[in-house]
Amino acid sequence: SGCGKSTLLRILAGLDRDIEGTVLVPRRKAVAFQAPRLMPWKRVWRNVLLGLPGKPERALAERALKEVGLDHRSGAWPKTLSGGEAQRASLARALVREPDLLLLDEPFGALDALTRIKAQRLVDELWQRRGCAVLLVTHDVEEAVLLADRVLVMDEGVIAYETRIDLERPRDITDPRFAELRARLLERLGVDTVAEAA
Known part of the structure; x- marks a missing residue:
């Protein structure tokens, strides 16, 4: 926010x-x-x-x-x-x-x-x-990975991180590649995905 x-x-x-x-x-x-x-x-x-x-x-x-x-x-x-x-x-x-x-x-x-x-x-x-x-x-990080071809993370008014989403459509949230992209984005946002899973 x-x-x-x-x-x-x-x-x-x-x-x-x-x-x-x-x-x-x-x-x-x-x-x-x-x-x-x-x-x-x-x-x-x-x-x-x-x-x-x-x-x-x-x-x-x-x-x-x-x-x-x-x-x-x-x-x-x-x-x-x-x-x-x-x-x-x-x-x-x-x-x-x-x-x-x-x-x-x-x-x-x-x-x-x-x-x-x-x-x-x-x-x-x-x-x-x-x-x-x-x-x-x-x-919503999951929503971004589900819908986007490219995800941009903003921080203090600038684009702080960018990644392409090269998953075929329709996307499957159970796909390990989906989970990996989601985890990487959450990590960029400062969310510990290991603690989140516990």
Whole structure:
């Protein structure tokens, strides 16, 4: 916490412009935050289209909602959604923008364990289908190894460690290579994995 992960994401998203230097990112980018940030007075499909220029048609929202498995809740009010459904609506709002860069700021942090696993699988499938670049900010080392091609560890605002994840997909958390990468990252973060196993 406090190492600069979310600040970096906000800079890449163009939400924090009080910086020095140059940042080169694709023009088409979208963000999904930890909190879904749905407007309670707008139905789900209208939340998906929120902020898009012009007068986009409902069909555009319906396609994005179908992609995240939420098309059956299109006309629902946000307060009737479960936590996982709200997060998928937020993800649909990002996807409807057809981003070349998808920025995810701890999007699974508030989800229960089973919903989190489903959401992780969904993001992995979407990335493979869409082919856009994804930057995922997370505190969860296992999640990073499960989803990433490259993991960066930040410390005091700088990248302190970087490693490639060359495991085939879908990834198996019981694979010894997975466990080795996880242990190496935890060690870089100052976690004694021997004591953790005891």
